[in-house]
Amino acid sequence: MxxxxxxxxxxxxxxxxxxxxxxxxxxxxxxxxxxxxxxxxxxxxxxxxxxxxxxxxxxxxxxxxxxxxxxxxxxxxxxxxLGHKLKDADETSYTPVIALFSLALAISLAICWLAFGTVFTRELLPKFVAASMCLLALQKLQDVETFSTMFLNYDLLARRWVRYGYLYPFGEGVAGVLMLAAVLNWISVPIALFIGTVGAVSVFKAVYIDKRELKCACVGGHSKVPLGLVSLTENLMMIAMGCWMILT
The missing domain is CATH 3.40.30.10 (Glutaredoxin)
Incomplete structure (x- = not known):
């Protein structure tokens, strides 16, 4: 005993x-x-x-x-x-992405409920994309210097014009906020289409053509998320959102 x-x-x-x-x-x-x-x-x-x-x-x-x-x-x-898993500083993790998109969904549901009295509206998806853009921009804006450095590893335009890496988070944030409010489409749509298209092409080339294994800068400069589907999805979402705003 x-x-x-x-x-x-x-x-x-x-x-x-x-x-x-x-x-x-x-x-x-x-x-x-x-x-x-x-x-x-x-x-x-x-x-x-x-x-x-x-x-x-x-x-x-x-x-x-x-x-x-x-x-x-x-x-x-x-x-x-005690048998608990230890965190590896270099370990790949999708936790930041899951947390970010889950919060974006919650925000978009709340906005739709407040604005339309229901979450079952076609506005839910656009609000979700816009909220995601805002949160993704926020992650990058916490440390623009580190983000821009990671961004240079794969973005085609940033490699030719380094300052683009510093401007990208602001462009994404401005477009996201304007799209969330559904105002000034003549500003938000071109920004979203431009940075989304350049980003999608850059990621596709780096991952699927050059077969490079890089960390994604999509959720900030300290991300352990691998470059690939998540970053490509981010850019495709911006393109889709820009097209949606044009068509509606």
Missing amino acids: TATSDSRTATLYRMVMPDHLCPYGLKAKDLLEREGYEVRDEPLESPEETEAFKKKHGVESTPQVFISGQRIGGYEALRKH
């Missing part, structure tokens, strides 16, 4: 100071408790106490977790010990 009880007890050393409460220490404590461990919380309440602890145990950082007398390590080491 005692051995079993000890095996489900963890000791956690973490920084708890007036000017710094270690976030990874809180995460480690929460994870241990969710996994059914009784946590013996040992706060390190001063820089001197923290340095003394690190020197004693030969570690370079805190928090540090001990289970059954064995040092497990910090938060990431604890996740690994």
Whole structure:
């Protein structure tokens, strides 16, 4: 009984100071408790106490977790010990795209409900595309410099005129907002058709002709989304939206 009880007890050393409460220490404590461990919380309440602890145990950082007398390590080491998947910094992920398009759909549903009293309207798809363009532009505008650098890896026009990579997010954002409001089509439609067509041709050439494996800049300069279907879809959506606005 005692051995079993000890095996489900963890000791956690973490920084708890007036000017710094270690976030990874809180995460480690929460994870241990969710996994059914009784946590013996040992706060390190001063820089001197923290340095003394690190020197004693030969570690370079805190928090540090001990289970059954064995040092497990910090938060990431604890996740690994408990069988949780660790995030690879270079791992391909579609999470940003799924989150973005899900939010765009929710926004378009809300707009249609407010404007038309129903979500079952032909305006839902155009609003969804316009909302997606706005959110995609927002992702790029958070770090235009990094986006433009990634963009140069495959965009044909940006390679000839580097400044285009800086202008692209603003053009996408302006077109998206105007299309969402259904105003000034003479501005939004040409922008959407132009950047959508250039983008689609560039992506198609890079992925399907040159067979290059690149990261997509569609959701910002720090994206781990592979260049391909998602980026091609983004550009085709803009083309389709431009055509829709012309026809209607």
